[in-house]
Amino acid sequence: MKVRMLSIASNWLVGSLLSIGLFVSMWICLPAPIFSLLPLSVGAPEISPVLVIFNAGVLLLCWLLFWLRDYRQPRLVIFSLCVSGLAVVLSAAPLLQFSAAQQQAQSAIESSLGRDYLRDLPPALIAKMRSQPLVMGDIWSQIPIPEVRLDRDLLFANPDGVKLTMNIYRPLQVGKYPAIVSIYGGAWQRGSPDSDDTFNRYIAAQGYVVWAIDYRHAPTYQFPTQLEDVRSALTFIKKHADENETDLDRVALIGRSAGAQLAMLAAYQDPPFPIRAVVDYYGPVNLTAGYEQVPTPDPIESRATLRAFLGGTPQDLPTLYRQASPLTAVKPALPPSLLIYGGKDHIVASKYGKYLAAQLRSQGNQAVFIEIPWADHAFDAVFSGLSNQLALYYTERFLAWALLAQ
Incomplete structure (x- = not known):
């Protein structure tokens, strides 16, 4: 029972971190549709190096948790790695463009x-x-x-x-x-x-x-x-x-x-x-x-x-x-x-x-x-x-x- 509760808690934690990282990172590419979302569209590219580290950490955490504990769920592993990988790519975009700019x-x-x-x-x-x-x-x-x-x-x-x-x-x-x-x-x-x-x-x-x-x-x-x-x-x-x-x-x-x-x-x-x-x-x-x-x-x-x-x-x-x-x-x-x-x-x-x-x-x-x-x-x-x-x-x-x- 304790193992099951720990598994649920860790899945919830990873899911939350994945959601936060992807949600904030996507505003690097998306323009704000309404004024209240403008701070996200403005701020996300400016803190992109911080987001890169955050998303890379989540990616590593996903890999470690699911490899060590839940590798029996390959679809969940693949989905989590894809989401965190996408967040890393989005957050790295400004840095990749910086030299040319x-x-x-x-x-x-x-x-x-x-x-x-x-x-x-x-x-x-x-x-x-x-x-x-x-x-x-x-x-x-x-x-x-x-x-x-x-x-x-x-x-x-x-x-x-x-x-x-x-x-x-x-x-x-x-x-x-x-x-x-x-x-x-x-x-x-x-x-x-x-x-x-x-x-x-x-x-x-x-x-x-x-x-x-x-x-x-x-x-x-x-x-x-x-x-x-x-x-x-x-x-x-x-x-x-x-x-x-x-x-x-x-x-x-x-x-x-x-x-x-x-x-x-x-x-x-x-x-x-x-x-x-x-x-x-x-x-x-x-x-x-x-x-x-x-x-x-x-x-x-x-x-x-x-x-x-x-x-x-x-x-x-x-x-x-x-x-x-x-x-x-x-x-x-x-x-x-x-x-x-x-x-x-x-x-x-x-x-x-x-x-x-x-x-x-x-x-x-x-x-x-x-x-x-x-x-x-x-x-x-x-x-x-x-x-x-x-x-x-x-x-x-x-x-x-x-x-x-x-």
Whole structure:
């Protein structure tokens, strides 16, 4: 009886582990059909090395248990080994693609900026950057985030009684630094200057002043309100640059998703002062196409999101949709752009970023397009994950080239 109970318990344990490993691993390949499943679709590829070890351990456990105790049930053995083997293969997919993706990213940045684009950077600065595009240990121990000086909730505008604030991140040592203006995403409807706190701390520690800014949200406030708020923040930064140790001649904008759309428009359309570079993480670039070519699946209900942001459809407001599309702002003499998109993204497809890069280059601008094949929208929410390590490696080099090497 005890042997039978032990057999049932071990079968239940193995079955549970098999189910968990396969369920989580399958989201590496499957896009999220609804918003509530998006964290799984985003997170699973980023922790894939952990999943590989977990699934390999389950595979070994299946083999040992059934070989030593239940080899009389060959069908159960074969089924369990097949399921755990499939989970191992799924979880290993991003790692198997990593080398090719990194080589393509390296080729993209060198073809646009030159093979020796880091030549003019001081060795001490290069030493502060990540030494490799992937450090396995950081997936478990997390990327180290040095201490910085931080001022939170500084009021920069009060339109319609809505308090717009910003956070300012600075290196520990007092000095004068290049600056990065960070604009959060959230479908233009949610978020705050605290949203990208880990990145802002990390990049400030490398020798930048990071201004993380706010803007009013849809649907209560619709475009171009958000862009006006970004410009108000830039005007505030221009006025208060000296007292906040900011070199106004060396400023870049970075945004994610909706924030990237605002960053590109602000950088491309007559900013209050010259912008040296812009970094776009998976930002929408053609809002008309985004409305007319709805992704499948569509976890954020793209058409409803765009109607909330713009107040209608492209048929109702064709001019406004064009004005809100960074693609229509492309012209000669724009600041260099780094565009990073996920190949698995079903919110903003990577093809749009690729097309924007081509249009920028056709007008004589420098543009680096990097696609991370396994990554979903908002991949950098897992800061130490596989995709963000690759993105961070090239983002910090691009920013150093744009703000420190020229």
